[in-house]
Amino acid sequence: MISSSEEETKKIGKQIGKKLKKGDIVALYGEFGAGKTVLVKGIAKGMECKEQVKSPSFVFMHEYKGKFPIYHIDLYRVNNLNDITALGIQEFFGSFGESCGQGVCVIEWAEKAKGLLPENSICIELKILNENTREIFVNRDCGSWS
């Protein structure tokens, strides 16, 4: 899909959010400023979330109330797989996945969790084409990404 504005990306997110089911993991790929957080705002709206979605960069995870819980994770500050293991992210998707299973996990900078995300994650890549234009790929098969 092509988005020509922040608003359009939010709308795309909203459509995606409406379709999400409990236990879904949404892995967001794309460089700094690509629009991952903007897309999450739309996803949260689509999940009937009334809270304001903020970038979780400094706290690792925010939890929001939607029609079911939204776990908004940002791996930007994660440097290597050891960090990820230390943060317990593997457990989050493994045994702790129980709690994610009660809601939806949306992960920014999913490339940092290469090889750790479940195969059935919904992978979304955002590419910057120019200042206001983004190309958005929604692909259930993470293939080479995860």
Ligand SMILES: Nc1ncnc2c1ncn2[C@@H]1O[C@H](COP(=O)(O)OP(=O)(O)OP(=O)(O)O)[C@@H](O)[C@H]1O
């Ligand atoms: N079509 C578009 N879709 C989304 N954002 C856009 C678009 N055009 C311009 N923008 C701008 O790009 C920026 C995207 O910021 P956002 O925080 O969502 O990026 P991000 O991918 O989450 O970055 P980070 O890696 O820092 O978390 C915003 O300032 C937004 O206004």
Ligand SMILES: [Mg+2]
């Ligand atoms: Mg962000």
